[in-house]
């Protein structure tokens with residue numbers, strides 16, 4: 001089977017599986033990450049089948065929506081990949097990328113795995129969390145979790161455990177300081193860094209305008 005047919009079959013599977021997903025984690029998020037991954041891949045020496053399939057399958061089952069089960073995504077991806085006729089080494093590599101992509105695993109002290117394919121897909125996923133789309137996704141997710149937009153009395157907390165963070169009712173603006181504004185310095189690829197710089201500035205401008213409007217200024 002050809003690479004393009006593997007990609008097409010995966011697109012069908014992902015679209016079907018993500019039907020009804022929350023707006024920040026839906027098929028369109030996957031499509032943006034897939035396109036950005038291929039864009040970044042042009043400047044890197046990578047296996048584009050691994051990049052493409054890992055991008056498509058990276059959020060196939062998010063632990064946030066499965067009682068925190070971190071293994072469900074990689075397991076679902078592997079099960080699907082084994083229905084395609086690709087060699088075991090490639091399947092293993094794609095699953096490793098998916099296991100290691102999340103921001104939280106990169107916050108841990110011991111990154112257990114690295115590859116240029118992981119670098120590309122991780123950057124593409126991070127790019128979709130910042131800039132205008134990043135702002136929209138954050139408020140969408142905050143609304144989904146019934147969180148307020150902003151409360152001047154609740155300061156951002158950079159020292160929350162994963163569990164505390166998941167259950168936190170902190171307003172969405174805090175998420176910018178706890179995660180989104182930190183992403184530009186975590187980019188792996190040169191192209192990713194350049195794009196992130198621009199999107200980072202957009203978020204800074206957004207926050208400035210937000211506080212102006214909040215405080216009755218134009």
Ligand code: ADP
Nearest residue numbers: 024059125128129134137138139141142172175
């Ligand atoms: P992804 O699955 O794409 O790697 P996450 O699952 O961490 O990213 O988050 C998905 C989207 O939801 C991101 O845009 C992120 O900023 C947003 N999000 C995650 N946690 C919060 C939060 N506590 N408050 C607001 N937005 C959040």
Ligand code: NI
Nearest residue numbers: 033058059125
């Ligand atoms: Ni994602």
